[in-house]
Amino acid sequence: MSNAIQSFLTENKVLNTNYNVSGESISSYESYKKLCLEVENNFDEFWSGYATDLLSWSKIFTKVLDDSNKPHYKWFVDGSMNVTVNCLDIHLTNGNANKIAIIFESDDGEVLKITYKDLLKRVCKFANGLKNLGYKIGDKCIIYMPMSIEVIVAMHACARLGIIHSVVFGGFSSKSLHERILDIGASLIITSDYQKRGGKKIPLKAAVDAAIISGNCESIKNVIVYKRAGDDINWLSSRDLWMDDLEKNQLDYCEPVFVNSEHPLFVLYTSGSTGKPKGIQHSSAGYLLWAKMTMRWTFDIRGDDVFWCTADVGWITGHTYIAYGPLSMGLTQVIFEGIPTYPNSARFWKMIERHKVSIFYTAPTAIRSLIKSSDNDRSVHPDNFDLSSLRILGSVGEPISPDTWRWYYKNVGNENCPIADTWWQTETGGHMITPLPCLNYLKPGSCSLPLPGICAAVVDESGEDVPNSTGGFLVIKKPWPGMIRNIWGNTDRFITSYFPEELHGYYLAGDGAQRDNDGYFWIMGRIDDVLNVSGHRLGTMEIESALVSHSKVSEAAVIGRSDDTTGEAVVAFIVMKGERPYNDEAINIAKELRNWIACEIGPIAKPKDIIFGDSLPKTRSGKIMRRLLRAIANGENINQDTSTIENMSIFDNFSITF
Ligand code: WTA
DSSP: HHHHHHHHOOOEEOOTOOOOSSSSSOOOOOHHHHHHHHHOOOHHHHHHHHHHHHHSSSSSOOEEEEEETTOOOOEETTOOEOOOHHHHHGGTTOOOTTTTEEEOOOOSEEEEEEHOOOEEEEEEHHHHHHHHTTEEEHHHHHEOOOOHHHHHHHHHHHHHHHHEEEOOTTTTHHHHHHHHHHHHHHEEEEEESSEETTEEEESSSHHHHHHHTTTTOEEEEEEEESSSOOOOOOOOOEEEEHHHHHHOOOOOOOOOOOTTSSOOOOEEEEOOOOOEEEEEEEEHHHHHHHHHHHHHHHHOOOTTEEEEEEEOTTSHHHHHIIIIIIHHTEEEEEEEOTTSSSSOOOHHHHHHHHHHEEEEOOHHHHHHHHHHHHOOOOSSSSSGGGOOOEEEEEEESSOHHHHHHHHHIIIIIITSOOOEEOOOOOGGOOEEEEEEOOSSSSSSTTTBBBBBOOEEEOOOOOOBBOOOOEEEEEOOOOOOOSOOOOEEEOOOHHHHSSSSSTTTTTTEEEEEEOOTTOOOOEEEEEEESEEETTTEEEEEEHHHHHHHTTTOOOOOOOOEETTTTTEEEEEEEESSSSSOOOHHHHHHHHEEEEEEEEHHHHGOOOOOOEESSOOOOOOTTBBBOOHHHHHHHHHHOSOOOOOSSSSOGGGSSSSEEO
């Protein structure tokens, strides 16, 4: 929190006069204000105008919003449409048929391109294959694949048939995969033999096999495998099928299944404040509309753009700004299989030059690591590359510090490209608070102003607005089309987590924020037990329950500390069942626990610091003193009252950092 306040006080405005709106964004600040007023005064007309202009419907809706059963909002009532028609078929008749939809660059630099016409054919063939196997609207499919053209084909083939997909990030372990298979009740899994990242081959099908073997997966009828490496893998011929065998001999057109506006397009799991991830359920029409509107507004899209979002499809950013948004706009986009540091840290800059990328959307954690690399090795500095094709830069997933912002603005954007510091969440479906390219000035470190239609505010615990420059809870006071519809299988949790009674039914984002006198928003970090490590959400409770499930661990408390590269780092305080370990023994157990977490959740959740103690500091009523642990982990002075702590021995700890 203190970093955000600091930046708020000391950072200046950056004039945005070098940029002229030339695409589909809002042309000026005055037009932005006008739109904000329009939606305030004519809510229904505003949204219905965009929904009819921007989406293709098989049956037009009869009502914009049904709010009779809050917070179960229903958008575009009675409407029917199909998402893939809106992302693919429409481009066959609007001049984009032979336009490149995807430029795929593999980990080792090989490039494959596919046009809109051919992408639709592949989606149709694969969808026909799924149909022949008996899959249909309402079925659930887990997708566990690398970044590829094939993962886009898989997602859209599901959407073509109304199959609800749930993409699981390839970095999650088989245990996490298993949990998600069970929670969603999947009958189909689409995966790959391997994924290639940073020169390494990582098995995916083997993780799927392990997940299925762990039990209760009788619902899985098929595992369809995209052949990425072609090596021998375990095969169950009654269940497993190669993706290309399934596509072979299928017709290259498949009738779309038109679904109700509210039909779930996908469920994406994310961490919250309990031990179990929650399945965020999104709609079809409202979600896609918001994806398309935010693409236009935030990125000032032009027909000749080459768009590159570096996220993985396993996260919401990869859904909205890779799989759906760019295709809905008929854009050419880059999809990258690898990582920013392979074969060296110039990879991003090389790719921008090679593919003439005009809109580049990445995460602060990547920029921070590339700043470090180019400080050490000038040859990987962006200066060495022609980045003049860039028009707009974007940032997502975590706060971007003013220093990082300035480096990105100067060295990547050559002070010509506005930075869209996009604040949003898995639950919001698309951007919510972000600087429009037309803004007169940007403020490094601030995500600036809410988009038209987004009624963002900062309130206190009783839901009342707080004055400017005062911290509080970030809320959204009115519904918007891209909003979360439910938590899969847990309506109670949906209501209590996001629409708590005391906040007058506002959507509670889970972030602290403040607004300055210009109305610009400053995000101050999570208010719950969720960490943000390299832009990824991790629940401390999830990591704690994984740690205590290890046979040698008695108690665990997980908190975050700030970290130069990853933003936040996971710190685990551990009490063992037997004697507290020291020296080599402690190092070995710490390694064992880190591997355990990699297997239980995934490598991203591995603790960076492990601190062993005889007990955890608790109040007399038995509550773990997390604030105190946070202070210890961040090396801060302990200035809080520790008189209620039962046992202070945690302080002479033995700490291991990896
Ligand atoms: C954080 C990612 C500051 C925030 C799209 C939010 C940000 C969580 C920003 C959502 C930003 C995202 N500035 N913080 N521009 N963008 N966050 O669901 O804490 O993976 O609640 O969605 O990331 O993470 P999620």
